[in-house]
Amino acid sequence: MDTQRIGIVISSSRPTRIGPKVARWVSTLAPAGADVEIVDLAEIDLPFLAEPEQPATGSYSMPSTTAWSERVRSYDALILTVPEYNAGYPAVLKNAIDTLHAEWKGLPIGVIGYGWGAAAGSVRQLGEVLERVQAVTLAGPGLRFGQDLTPEGEVLEAAPADDVRGLYDQVLAAARERVPA
Numbered sequence: 001m002d003t004q005r006i007g008i009v010i011s012s013s014r015p016t017r018i019g020p021k022v023a024r025w026v027s028t029l030a031p032a033g034a035d036v037e038i039v040d041l042a043e044i045d046l047p048f049l050a051e052p053e054q055p056a057t058g059s060y061s062m063p064s065t066t067a068w069s070e071r072v073r074s075y076d077a078l079i080l081t082v083p084e085y086n087a088g089y090p091a092v093l094k095n096a097i098d099t100l101h102a103e104w105k106g107l108p109i110g111v112i113g114y115g116w117g118a119a120a121g122s123v124r125q126l127g128e129v130l131e132r133v134q135a136v137t138l139a140g141p142g143l144r145f146g147q148d149l150t151p152e153g154e155v156l157e158a159a160p161a162d163d164v165r166g167l168y169d170q171v172l173a174a175a176r177e178r179v180p181a
């Protein structure tokens with residue numbers, strides 16, 4: 001069976017964020033057959049929609065856009081780890097999505113929310129956006145502060161590791177079924 005390349009996205013960029021701890025934990029649960037890589041949106045540091053052409057044209061003039069496009073295209077699937085900011089998902093993630101267009105079509109994307117209430121509002125909003133860009137969205141488990149995760153990002157015993165493994169299975173299956181555009 002071919003190895004699938006999966007990007008585990010850190011969707012927050014605050015200097016004191018816990019996103020890297022969550023993404024690292026998710027990456028440790030990857031099965032054989034998944035080659036996982038952390039995708040840190042803080043490190044990628046995209047400018048806010050600075051291209052003259054709309055992303056739907058596919059006409060990219062900025063090296064940062066081209067590099068982000070190539071990075072996304074290098075994965076068979078993504079898993080987004082997503083917090084909740086004022087009932088929504090972080091602006092840095094919206095910008096990363098809006099910067100590209102065709103790259104998302106048909107891409108399997110698993111979603112794992114974390115926060116109070118497992119970031120349910122954020123995950124709901126994100127689902128609408130991923131549907132619009134025609135990604136194949138796969139709902140993963142949420143991590144609740146006080147139950148699965150501390151607010152400082154320490155993963156607790158009750159964290160749904162088996163559900164994350166189940167998400168990997170779904171994401172890998174969707175990636176194998178994907179017909180290249």
Ligand SMILES: Cc1cc2nc3c(=O)[nH]c(=O)nc-3n(C[C@H](O)[C@H](O)[C@H](O)COP(=O)(O)O)c2cc1C
Binds near residue numbers: 014017088117
């Ligand atoms: C601007 C801001 C707004 C927040 N709003 C919410 C919220 O609506 N719901 C929630 O569960 N947590 C909220 N929180 C708390 C976050 O869940 C918590 O800070 C989490 O660690 C954020 O992820 P990060 O550390 O990776 O940035 C908010 C935090 C910030 C910084």
